[in-house]
Amino acid sequence: MNIKWLSSVIDQNLIAEIQSALSQNGRHLDCYKSLEELEDKLPNKEDVLLVLPSNPAYDVYELCERISFLFPLVSIVLLEAKDQMDWKRAMQAKAIDLLEWPISVDSFVQTIEDLEKRIVTRLIKLQPYNKAHKDGKVITVVSTKGGVGKTTTSVNLAAAFGLQGKRVVLVDLDLQFGDVAISFNAKPKKTIYEWVKQEYENENSGLQDYLISVTENVAILAAPLRPELAESIEGEHVSQLIAELKQAYDLIIIDTPPLLVETVLVALDLSDEILLITALDLPTLKNSKICVETFDLLKLKEKIKVIINKDSQIGGLMAKNVEQVLNMPVYARIPSDFKTAVFSLNSGVPFVLSHAKSPLAKQVTALAKKLNGIDPLEEKQRKFWGRWFKTS
Ligand SMILES: Nc1ncnc2c1ncn2[C@@H]1O[C@H](COP(=O)(O)OP(=O)(O)OP(=O)(O)O)[C@@H](O)[C@H]1O
Ligand SMILES: [Mg+2]
Numbered sequence: 469m470n471i472k473w474l475s476s477v478i479d480q481n482l483i484a485e486i487q488s489a490l491s492q493n494g495r496h497l498d499c500y501k502s503l504e505e506l507e508d509k510l511p512n513k514e515d516v517l518l519v520l521p522s523n524p525a526y527d528v529y530e531l532c533e534r535i536s537f538l539f540p541l542v543s544i545v546l547l548e549a550k551d552q553m554d555w556k557r558a559m560q561a562k563a564i565d566l567l568e569w570p571i572s573v574d575s576f577v578q579t580i581e582d583l584e585k586r587i588v589t590r591l592i593k594l595q596p597y598n599k600a601h602k603d604g605k606v607i608t609v610v611s612t613k614g615g616v617g618k619t620t621t622s623v624n625l626a627a628a629f630g631l632q633g634k635r636v637v638l639v640d641l642d643l644q645f646g647d648v649a650i651s652f653n654a655k656p657k658k659t660i661y662e663w664v665k666q667e668y669e670n671e672n673s674g675l676q677d678y679l680i681s682v683t684e685n686v687a688i689l690a691a692p693l694r695p696e697l698a699e700s701i702e703g704e705h706v707s708q709l710i711a712e713l714k715q716a717y718d719l720i721i722i723d724t725p726p727l728l729v730e731t732v733l734v735a736l737d738l739s740d741e742i743l744l745i746t747a748l749d750l751p752t753l754k755n756s757k758i759c760v761e762t763f764d765l766l767k768l769k770e771k772i773k774v775i776i777n778k779d780s781q782i783g784g785l786m787a788k789n790v791e792q793v794l795n796m797p798v799y800a801r802i803p804s805d806f807k808t809a810v811f812s813l814n815s816g817v818p819f820v821l822s823h824a825k826s827p828l829a830k831q832v833t834a835l836a837k838k839l840n841g842i843d844p845l846e847e848k849q850r851k852f853w854g855r856w857f858k859t860s
Contacts, residue, residue, distance in 0.1 A: 471490065471495060474521065545565045548567075553566055607739065610759070612726050613756070617802070621745055624812075627820045634719050640660070641724050642725040654816075656688075661693070661698075664705050668705055702731065722739070743799075748776060748779060800831070803828055
């Protein structure tokens with residue numbers, strides 16, 4: 469990996485320290501002293517990581533946008549003061565990460581190592597939409613109660629899987645009022661409705677033009693742009709859609725409305741896992757119980773994983789109550805954090821990206837790992853020993 473830095477006078481000492489720390493790990497950091505030099509010399513290559521620190525001389529987000537336009541293959545990471553950090557603009561400018569400035573040498577080097585892994589994985593995964601070589605896993609997120617956090621969980625789970633190097637597609641089956649696109653600040657022109665009308669009904673299956681790439685490794689298929697269009701989409705379309713997507717993605721995540729309509733039932737039937745989102749209030753719990761009973765009748769119960777969202781008593785008694793009422797184990801608990809959840813929703817950036825260190829993001833990331841079969845304890849031990857036996 470080629471690491472480049474657009475430097476200024478104030479960065480000099482820090483850069484020297486970082487260069488020395490990176491060189492101990494066999495990495496090399498080059499500096500450009502001016503923007504002209506950068507634009508002149510920056511190689512437009514996939515293995516280049518450019519660090520852009522903010523500077524009163526320019527708007528770092530505008531600069532990032534310009535450089536990503538001129539050098540589309542380069543990965544850019546931004547350094548910005550805490551009170552100026554703007555994830556929405558960073559994403560729009562196609563930065564791959566936004567780090568708080570000032571930063572310690574250790575955390576910078578650690579971040580560079582993590583980013584390198586992400587970039588390498590992305591290079592492997594960034595093949596074009598490519599059919600017939602996968603058998604993706606289908607995960608549908610449900611709850612017959614509105615507002616419990618299905619969309620929040622789907623969106624952040626998709627982003628977390630993407631960060632873990634999985635190729636993910638998130639399908640918005642909340643066909644009337646879906647808000648997956650808005651959660652990623654995406655403005656779709658083509659949706660599942662256009663796919664049905666333009667492709668499916670003409671006996672074509674091409675999906676690529678209808679998917680929107682939103683974050684690293686993650687694409688979405690948006691819900692129709694108007695509620696009245698929803699009724700054109702039927703179970704047979706969902707079935708075909710899932711079959712197509714399974715061939716091209718590692719994971720197909722499906723967000724649903726709070727109703728067991730035909731399209732949702734087809735998705736549930738074709739799912740490998742069903743995440744039943746519940747909460748610690750009686751109406752939701754009552755609803756979840758009916759849901760479990762219904763899934764039992766439909767022979768879907770085996771696939772259910774119960775997730776408590778907006779959990780306000782981690783370690784308390786209430787999760788036990790959920791297990792007693794549903795007669796099922798609780799698979800994961802996601803804490804209640806209204807501020808982070810709403811901020812992320814309004815900014816159009818999943819909190820696993822914008823607030824990666826918050827307990828909320830950590831739990832969703834842990835859930836993604838658990839669904840991927842990664843035990844957090846084992847991972848911790850592996851990382852610990854990996855550090856001692858590092859070879860390069
Ligand atoms: N863990 C959480 N902590 C606090 N607030 C949360 C959490 N998860 C979701 N929310 C908030 O709850 C509200 C509803 O979330 P969301 O839209 O994800 O629910 P939903 O189940 O998809 O709703 P609907 O059934 O209407 O589609 C949003 O304002 C969201 O920000
Ligand atoms: Mg929703």
